[in-house]
Amino acid sequence: MNDWQMKREGNEDQHRNNKRTYTKKIREEKSFNLQMAFSQDNLKGFVLALSSSAFIGASFIIKKKGLRRAAAASGVRAGVGGFSYLLEPLWWLGMITMIVGEVANFVAYAFAPAVLVTPLGALSIIVSAVLAHFILNEKLHQLGILGCVMCIAGSIVIVIHAPQERPITSVQEIWSMAIQPAFLLYVGSVVVLVFIMIVHFAPQCGHSNVLVFTGICSFMGSLSVMSVKAVGTALKLTFEGNNQLLYPETWFFVLIVATCVITQMNYLNKALDTFNTAVVSPIYYVMFTSLTILASVIMFKDWDGQNVGSIISEICGFIVVLSGTILLHTTRDFERSSSFRGSYASLSPTLSARLCNGNGEFMKHEENLLPDEAVCFQRQEMH
8 A cells, every 4th residue: 555545545534533523513512502492490481481471361361250250240340430359359369360470470580591581471472362262252263373373383492492591699790791881882772762762752752653652661671671680580599598688789670670660660551551452562572572682682691602593593483473473463353452541560570461461451341441440459459
């Protein structure tokens, strides 16, 4: 065997070794991505978010059954000023169910990234629509069923390709993320835009352009979710024995949550009181979810370490969920809900509550709607 043949065989062996190494690397990368997608914390966050959607979606059906039962017993419906539902155990069961769902969604942000938790709020619409179809005899059309399937399919894609939650050891670590230049630029932009919309656009065109009120809610909502995640993580670490309540950063995040939620409640009520829920809910969904994901990617760097394919898959999954949500909304009967005023606004900054809030409204018939005074009572009870 001459030198040329030996060199050729050596090159072929090296090529085969390189090919095996490349194949092994690809397999390890796929295995690593799969492990990231189904990490223990992500699984906990997914289960909590899923449970939250189930509880919140079911709460509106339970409350509506309670309203009907109370109206049948007293002869005075809530929509015309009756308060007999306050003595109806089924209505209170619905309120408790909603609170449980809100708490579950709050805790979910402590375990999983917002990229995973936030879009799953759309599943609450499916729960409400399906339960209304079987329990309240409110027909779910074929396109509505297709919308439900799209929401489920998109959610599965998001869950599979969701990034792994970064391990956080203290609230001060979150604070260091919050004061990085990129996120400070985002926060500054949000504050300026919200201020301009509140001072200039809201008085002039807030009651004619749905983007004004929903934009304020969405921008503030993205900041509230980041703060909720910080507070939830602080409580999680505290319960594990690492007390985070001693740090001023924890209470600063609590203050931000309170400020953002109050602003959201105010302008979400204005949006739902001024425009049809069929218009508000899909617009609010896409704006809120998009801005929340953007804020999370900037602050927590959720997409760092992920390959381009996983990121594109997450975006595609979100688009599918969005399309299913809009399709489900457009196939519902909104005629009677258009006269609804003074709608309930959830205290939690989670998306699922907002969506179910809208869904609960357009599923209610006019005779079962709560008056403004009853809504105020609900808010007081939530406090």
